[in-house]
Amino acid sequence: MKHSRKKLVLAFVAAVMMGMPCMAQDVEPPFTWEGKGSGSFISEEGTEDINFQFELSIDEQGMFKGQTSNEDGTSKIKHVFYTEPKQYDFPGFFSRKLIIVLLINEYGNNPMLSVLNGRVLVDRFLYGEIMLTRYEEGSDTARALGVGNPEATLMEGDELPDGLKSALKKCLPFGMVKIEGDYRTVADSGSKDGDAIALFNGRDLEGWHIWLEDANVDPEDVWKVRDGEIWCTGNPTGFLRTKEEYSNYKLVLEWRWPEKPGNSGVLLHMGGEEKVWPPCMEAQLMHKRAGDLIGMGYTFNENKAKKGGFISFTPHMSDPSEKELGDWNKYEITCKGGTIEATINGRLQNKATGVNIDKGYIGLQSEGVPIVFRNIKLTPLN
Numbered sequence: 001m002k003h004s005r006k007k008l009v010l011a012f013v014a015a016v017m018m019g020m021p022c023m024a025q026d027v028e029p030p031f032t033w034e035g036k037g038s039g040s041f042i043s044e045e046g047t048e049d050i051n052f053q054f055e056l057s058i059d060e061q062g063m064f065k066g067q068t069s070n071e072d073g074t075s076k077i078k079h080v081f082y083t084e085p086k087q088y089d090f091p092g093f094f095s096r097k098l099i100i101v102l103l104i105n106e107y108g109n110n111p112m113l114s115v116l117n118g119r120v121l122v123d124r125f126l127y128g129e130i131m132l133t134r135y136e137e138g139s140d141t142a143r144a145l146g147v148g149n150p151e152a153t154l155m156e157g158d159e160l161p162d163g164l165k166s167a168l169k170k171c172l173p174f175g176m177v178k179i180e181g182d183y184r185t186v187a188d189s190g191s192k193d194g195d196a197i198a199l200f201n202g203r204d205l206e207g208w209h210i211w212l213e214d215a216n217v218d219p220e221d222v223w224k225v226r227d228g229e230i231w232c233t234g235n236p237t238g239f240l241r242t243k244e245e246y247s248n249y250k251l252v253l254e255w256r257w258p259e260k261p262g263n264s265g266v267l268l269h270m271g272g273e274e275k276v277w278p279p280c281m282e283a284q285l286m287h288k289r290a291g292d293l294i295g296m297g298y299t300f301n302e303n304k305a306k307k308g309g310f311i312s313f314t315p316h317m318s319d320p321s322e323k324e325l326g327d328w329n330k331y332e333i334t335c336k337g338g339t340i341e342a343t344i345n346g347r348l349q350n351k352a353t354g355v356n357i358d359k360g361y362i363g364l365q366s367e368g369v370p371i372v373f374r375n376i377k378l379t380p381l382n
Contacts, residue, residue, distance in 0.1 A: 041130060041175025053326060081160055095121050099164060101145040113145060115171050126179045131171035141167045199242060200376040202228040211274045212238035222366055230373040232366050237276050239267060241363035246378060251333045251362065253376040261287030261325055262369030268335060269360035281355060283333050283342050291316030291342050291349025301354035314352060321347040336381050
């Protein structure tokens with residue numbers, strides 16, 4: 001296995017590990033785990049370390065999905081086994097056995113299975129051993145490890161299956177992982193005003209329209225769906241917008257910069273000619289400027305730009321509330337009548353009143369660097 005693939009395996013496994021704190025006795029699905037971890041592994045160059053970030057979500061039926069990411073890329077969870085918690089005399093302290101299975105390079109010439117054989121303490125602190133074995137489709141080892149199932153599943157019980165224990169004996173240890181994390185519950189999608197609408201279905205760009213400044217470029221080379229996320233290369237300049245127009249709503253979405261940070265934006269009340277900067281209100285995504293509000297062809301009471309110009313502008317209210325590079329950020333944008341409020345990661349960053357446009361398409365910008373979006377939902381407001 002190449003060095004970079006080893007790092008990816010480790011990051012993947014560690015992320016799954018982090019997901020297991022979700023199994024706390026007082027936590028009920030649905031919920032999502034987000035956090036960071038670190039690990040050490042053995043390679044031909046000696047012992048090496050890696051840091052990573054993770055996300056893992058569990059729905060009401062106990063099905064889960066998740067991934068990890070580091071400088072070498074991302075990977076998805078394949079299978080999880082865990083035992084019931086073992087209680088100790090110290091109040092509130094318990095541990096449980098944990099096995100995580102990952103299929104690496106599934107379509108390569110020498111695909112490998114990576115397995116985490118670990119333990120969870122009080123559903124928060126995790127540690128474990130990283131193991132590898134060669135993958136053979138349909139083999140007893142593959143079946144015991146759950147590889148080949150159409151869905152990523154979680155299996156629990158008082159004891160681990162005997163077949164799983166036998167499969168572990170065929171795996172070669174090559175590293176250790178330690179993680180600490182927290183969970184957040186998934187809020188009810190409904191609201192007193194209306195039910196949330198998923199503008200992005202997680203599979204494809206149905207319901208969206210792409211416009212690019214360079215009409216000779218294939219739109220699918222710029223905007224594509226990968227692992228339930230919308231990936232944009234940033235070049236050429238353009239946008240992805242809804243095919244329907246909306247007014248009076250709360251829009252929630254998440255974004256992150258997979259490489260270097262740069263510029264993008266959420267375009268509100270879009271209309272008119274399709275061009276690089278179409279008439280709209282923009283909720284800025286530029287790194288360290290997220291939360292700025294920009295009117296392109298429209299104005300509002302808080303405008304700090306030259307009166308009567310094409311551009312209206314007001315900066316974000318307080319210090320940037322964006323997370324570290326690579327982490328997911330959450331934008332909550334409320335548009336009601338002539339008022340727009342922009343909140344980033346729970347902090348109100350801007351408010352525009354007297355906006356002279358209150359209906360149109362919703363768009364995402366392609367503006368120079370790669371950016372990723374997910375969980376795009378709209379709740380109608382009465």
